[in-house]
Amino acid sequence: MSIETYQGLTLSYERATSLVPDSYLPAYQWFLSHEGEVGPRPWKDHAPKDMPITLVAQRGIHKPGGQDYAISITIANPTIYGADSVHLLDDGTWMIQYCEHHHNTGRKPGSPRYNQALINCLEDGVPVGVFYKTGNEYQCLGLAFLESYNNMAGIFTLHGPVHKLDSGALSPISAKEIEDALENAAKLRADVLFNSKTLDLDYLGSSHEGKRDFTSLKRDLKNAHGETFKTDLIEAYNGQCAISGYDALPALNATYLSSYLGAASNTPSAGILLRTDLGTLYQQSLISIRPxxxxxxxxxxxxxxxxxxxxxRRISLPSNEQLWPSKARLEAHHSSFMQLNC
Incomplete structure (x- = not known):
């Protein structure tokens, strides 16, 4: 089993618009302006007349013809697609699981172009619009980033909403953090610059020798914040693994209940103190915690x-109830676990 996650430095609406075809931009604007609305989807008679591309397919994943990225998904039948309800998190964002097209998986030979179109969105940090059926109508949840793909369960995790100029809660690392880190560390070659528009690194010279890859820089920035996060969790859980009770600090890790998403993830209720091996099993959805x-x-x-x-076994909880693990984040993880283990 492998779980694929976005490996770039940061996510943002602005960066995504620099990558996709121009025809996607009015589609994104439509999703932003109709976020939260309930009614018919923009399909057939309800489609916007001046839209350069089709916004939605009859069902499932919609990939405009000739393009690499999906533009939207429709969750119309949770029984068929294995999708769970929308999980509202305590930072004002939401998560939802979406099952890939049945009997197909990611990059395996013969896999459909639709699943691959979502994987392309995941790998490049491109959002998709989300429609969720409620009764006989659909709610437009707005835009969401693909956060991860579990190839064994065949499940994509989406996180939204994505907004213009306001992606802090969803961005793994902010542009300001990157700029500060590059200036202070001075670890890059002179021909490597930070592009504040695309939030990527630009290599100006022909040689890439000695370059810093995204993963290592992202890890360094995450670790800089993670030390305080771990210290807070050690204090909250009295230096003991919440599951096993082990109290050897070198063997304990601060485990995020859902993916690391910048400063919003570094509150004690967004994590749990676990023995390293148990934390790894939790992140792989081989164990879970009932919310x-x-x-x-x-x-x-x-x-x-x-x-x-x-x-x-019931986990040990902090004496301060405000530091207990977020039920919303546990629910999001547990729904993925149940689909993998049902």
Whole structure:
């Protein structure tokens, strides 16, 4: 199993618009202006007359003809698509799981172009519009970034809403953090500049020798904030793993309940203190925590291992209830776990 995540420095609406064809821009504007509305989708008789591309397909993933990126997804039947409800997070954003087209997976031979179009959005940091069926109508949730793809479960995780000039809650690292880090660290060659428009690194010379890749810089910036985050969790959980009770600090890690998304993720309620191996299993959705009972759930792949003795064990919680793990973030993780282990 592998879980693919966005590997760039940061996500933003402005960066995405510099990558997609011009015909996508009025489509993005439509999703921004209709965010939250409930009614018919912009399809057939309801389609905008002056839109250069079709906004939506009859169902599922819509990829405009001849283009690499998906423009929208429609969640019309949770039973078929394996999609869960919208998870409202405590930072004002939401997450939702979306099942790939059935009987196909990502890059495997013969996989449909529709799944690959979503993977392209994930890899390049390009958003998609999201429609979610409620009763006999659809709610336009607006734009969302593809946050991850679990190839075993066949599940994409989307995170929204995406707004113009206001992507701080969804951006792994802000442009200001990148600029400050590059200036202070002075680790880049003279021919490497930070492009404030695309939020990428521009290599001005012909040689890439000695360049810093996105992953290492992102990790450095994440770790700079992570030390305080870990310290806060150690204090909240009295230096003990919430599942096992282990108290050897070198063996404990601050585990994010959902993906790391910048400063908004560095509050104690957005994480949990776990033994390193348990944190890895949680991130791989091989174990989970029920948001209603705070009990550990062990997945089928671990049933015949020593980890099974943690099944149904209630985690230890901080004495301060405000520091308890966010139920919304646990729900988002648990829904993915259940689809993988149902």
């Amino acid at each position: 209603d009972t705070y009990e550990v759930m062990v997945g089928g792949a671990l049933r015949n291992t020593a980890y099974n003795h943690f099944d149904r």
